[in-house]
Amino acid sequence: MTQFFHARWKLVSAVATLLVLAACNKSAQQAAPAPAADTTPPVATVNGTPIPRADYDAFLKNLLQGKPATDLTADQKNQVLDELITMNLVSGQAVKDGLENDPDVKANLEVVRMRILSDAESQKFLKGKEPTDAQLHTEYDTAIASMDKTEYHAEHILVPTKEQAEALIKKIDAGAKFEDVAKANSTDNSKTNGGDLGWFTLTRMVKPFGDAVKGLKKGEITQQPVQTQFGWHIIKLIDTRDVAPPPFDQVKAQVTKAVIQKELIAYVDGLKKNAKIEKHLN
Numbered sequence: 001m002t003q004f005f006h007a008r009w010k011l012v013s014a015v016a017t018l019l020v021l022a023a024c025n026k027s028a029q030q031a032a033p034a035p036a037a038d039t040t041p042p043v044a045t046v047n048g049t050p051i052p053r054a055d056y057d058a059f060l061k062n063l064l065q066g067k068p069a070t071d072l073t074a075d076q077k078n079q080v081l082d083e084l085i086t087m088n089l090v091s092g093q094a095v096k097d098g099l100e101n102d103p104d105v106k107a108n109l110e111v112v113r114m115r116i117l118s119d120a121e122s123q124k125f126l127k128g129k130e131p132t133d134a135q136l137h138t139e140y141d142t143a144i145a146s147m148d149k150t151e152y153h154a155e156h157i158l159v160p161t162k163e164q165a166e167a168l169i170k171k172i173d174a175g176a177k178f179e180d181v182a183k184a185n186s187t188d189n190s191k192t193n194g195g196d197l198g199w200f201t202l203t204r205m206v207k208p209f210g211d212a213v214k215g216l217k218k219g220e221i222t223q224q225p226v227q228t229q230f231g232w233h234i235i236k237l238i239d240t241r242d243v244a245p246p247p248f249d250q251v252k253a254q255v256t257k258a259v260i261q262k263e264l265i266a267y268v269d270g271l272k273k274n275a276k277i278e279k280h281l282n
Contacts, residue, residue: 040052040053040054041053043055043056043081043084044081044084044085046085046088046089046092047092049088049092051084051085051088055084056080056081056084059080059083059084060077060080063080122264125264125267126260126263126264129260129263131256131259131260135259136248136252136255136256136259137248139255139258139259139262140248140251140255143255143258144245147243147245148201148202148203148243149242149243149245150201150202150240150241150242150243151199151200151201151240151241151242151243152199152200152201152202152213152214152237152239152240153197153198153199153200153237153238153239153240153241154197154200154213154216154235154236154237154238155178155179155182155190155194155195155196155197155235155236155238156182156186156188156190156195156197156209156233156234156235156236157178157181157182157185157186157188157191157195157233157234158186158187158188158230158231158232158233159185159186159187159231159232159234160187160231160232161231161232162225162227162232164185164232165225165232165233165234166225168181168185168234169221169222169223169224169225169234172221172234178194178195178221178234178236179194179195179196180194182194182195183195187231188230195236199241201243202214206228206229206230208226208227208228209226209228209233209235212226212233212235213235213237216235216236216237217237218237218238218239218240219236219237219238220236220237221234221235221236222234222235222236
């Protein structure tokens with residue numbers, strides 16, 4: 001629970017912004033039809049103005065990030081209330097000082113407003129849209145089909161120039177041990193292990209490196225240096241092994257998330273397709 005009270009500070013600024021936003025939108029809210037009266041007692045009153053229970057609950061929910069409120073002690077709940085009271089006071093003073101008219105503040109408030117409404121609309125769209133077993137198994141089968149089912153064990157030497165890499169390849173071809181050359185010349189942290197990278201799938205590596213590894217036979221060394229954004233590599237393939245895909249039940253949660261994410265992306269893409277969008281960014 002200590003981590004909770006460290007994490008809460010990350011949300012203080014955002015929630016304070018929301019409180020200012022609420023104050024800035026006060027006149028607009030007054031123009032709208034009045035909602036049903038909230039008969040729930042406020043959690044506090046600051047300078048005669050009540051802080052609704054709903055505000056406290058929303059603040060607490062954001063702070064807990066999915067953890068149950070029942071995990072909190074009475075003292076911790078009071079700490080949360082004290083934080084909310086502090087933000088109420090400071091944001092109220094900001095309104096009195098006219099900060100809602102500051103261009104940067106107005107722009108930030110609008111961004112926060114859009115983010116909250118966007119999240120709310122996403123939740124509304126996804127509500128009740130639990131994927132079917134057929135959808136989940138289709139997603140799982142597609143992912144397994146595209147999965148890299150081979151792991152590679154390789155060593156490498158990383159140097160800053162092509163010329164240095166070519167010279168080291170000649171040295172290795174002349175009989176120098178790959179591991180010794182790596183320890184003496186490589187700029188990668190793996191040099192302490194003779195350039196040993198352990199076992200990995202190609203998806204973990206940048207494409208030029210992965211392509212080079214895939215083209216090697218066991219025991220082979222790249223005869224041409226391989227360039228990536230990190231420098232120039234000399235690669236030696238030690239061995240390969242097959243990787244068994246994870247069973248469906250083990251990854252069901254991730255598969256469910258992937259299906260839901262795709263549905264949301266398709267929904268957003270539909271909104272974009274039917275919208276008239278003009279970009280004016282210079």
